[in-house]
Every structure is written in structure tokens, then in C-alpha cells.
Amino acid sequence: MNLTIGIITVSDTRTTATDQSGNLIRSLAAEKQFTVIGPLIVKDDCQEIQTAYQTLCQQNVDVIITNGGTGIAKRDVTIEAIQPILKLEIPGFGEFFRSLSYQEIGTHAMASRTVAGFDHADHLLFALPGSTSACRLAMEQLILPEVYHLIKERRK
Template sequence: MTTAAILTISDTRSLASDKSGQYISQALAEQEVKVAKRLVVKDDVVEIQSAFLQLEQLKIDLLITNGGTGIAKRDVTFPALEPLLPVPIPGFGEAFRSLSYDEIGSHALASRAMAGFNTREQLCFVLPGSTNACKTALNQLILPEFSHLLFERRK
């Protein structure tokens, strides 16, 4: 069975009010992916990295984050997590921005969504905090492809 953890990055959300994290959890469960843990942290580089490293200690296959991927000064998820993903999957961010462009137009340019493998060979997706963006990423990219990406990496 595939297992996952979800990390939400937000200055305003809690586990109870985190609609994007709840959606990701539900969508994964519908695909028989067990969610081992969900956390919410503030938009702070040290808090993000600490929580990410804590979650990667779990025996999981997927680690999905949401929030803080824009270009605002408070959006520090990209600089916090990019160094922790030594095997990037550039096509994910490119495809996500293309799909987002079809949905929201040129605002998609501001997204720094990304994917890659961490040092523990866990597949990681770094998504925007918008529930609609998470739906797009999950339904059109992650759910159809995560098994294949894990298979390819584990060859």
C-alpha cells in the first residue's frame, strides 16, 4: 500500500480549517493511499524545513505540501524545500503551470509549484495553497502519475 504525508504551509490555517489539506487527504484515500500524518506550519523557512524533515522520517512514499509557492515575500516554501529535493522533476512544474494557465490565465506565471525526490527517495510534490490548484494538480498530474514515477525511481 502506498503511504503519504501532507504538510500545509499557512499563517492562517489550522488542521480543522485546512480545506486544501483535507482535499488532498480525501483524494489520496480514494486511490487507496494511506495518509500517515498531516501537519500545518507557518510560512517560515525553519518551520517548513523542520516539519518536512520530520515527515520524511516516516515510512512514506509520497510527501505533499501545499501553500507558500507564490512570489510574495511571505511565500518561502520554494526556497525552503528546493534544497531538500536533490532529484527534481521539472516537468511537473511546467505541466502544472500550463494547466493552471488554461484555468486562471497569466496569473499561473507566479506559481513555483515543483516536484522531486528527497534523499530518502520519497516522491514530493510542492503545491500552491489554493484548493482549486490542489484539485488540478492531484486530478490531472499526481494521481494519474505517482505510481509510475515511484516505479521508475525504484528501478
């Protein structure tokens, strides 16, 4: 099964040249032979995030990975943008991510609102922090090892 992954970077400051996290996600996914679209870079704005999400859905992606905007700052709105889109949340993803993150950064991990789930059309979504090390942790320890299993289970 060949999966297509779409990437959205949520940031008020990143550009194509400075998007280390989006490019890392792209590189790690490409190494595992996924077809990759993006990263699309959008501002910390609910409408822009949802528009980018819809753009990727129209390109027949299987998985959408966002990075950025998952913290607790007032301008962090990724979760507010995507939570209404989720039909089925996968709570274990956020729980495992925060647990693994705690091992690396301590109690700062509690501020991460990382989530995963499926939308109405069964696209699998992961919302990651913007930190490059957090994206590496999520990709290497959670997403890449489990993405095929999650998609297979949902498509039963």
C-alpha cells in the same frame, strides 16, 4: 504497491478546521487507497517546513505533498525550504501544472513556483499552491495518475 503520502500545509492563518486544501489532498489520496499522514500545519517559515518534512520522512512516507507558500509574495518560502532538499527535480511537473493552471486562471499561473522531485532518500515531493482548486487540479490531473509510475521508475 501501497504508498504512504504525507501532507504539509504551509500557512500563517489556517487551522485544522479551516485547512480546505490539506483536507482535499487527504481525501483524494484516501479515495485511491493511499495511506495518508497529516496534514501537518506549519507557518510560512523555512525551519518549520523542513522540520515537518523530516517528521514525515521519519514516518516512512513515500510521497510528501506540501500546499501553500509557492507564490511570489515575500512570505512565500516553501520553495526556498524544500529546494535544498531535492536531489533530483522533475521539471515537467511544474511545466504541466502551470500549463493546466493557465487554462483555468489565465496568466496568473506564471506566479506559481510549483515543483516536484526526489530527495536523497528517494522520497517523492510535490509542492503545490495553497489554493484548493490548484490542489484539486494537481492531484486529479498530475499526481494521482502518475505517482506510481514515478516511484517505480525511481526505484529501478
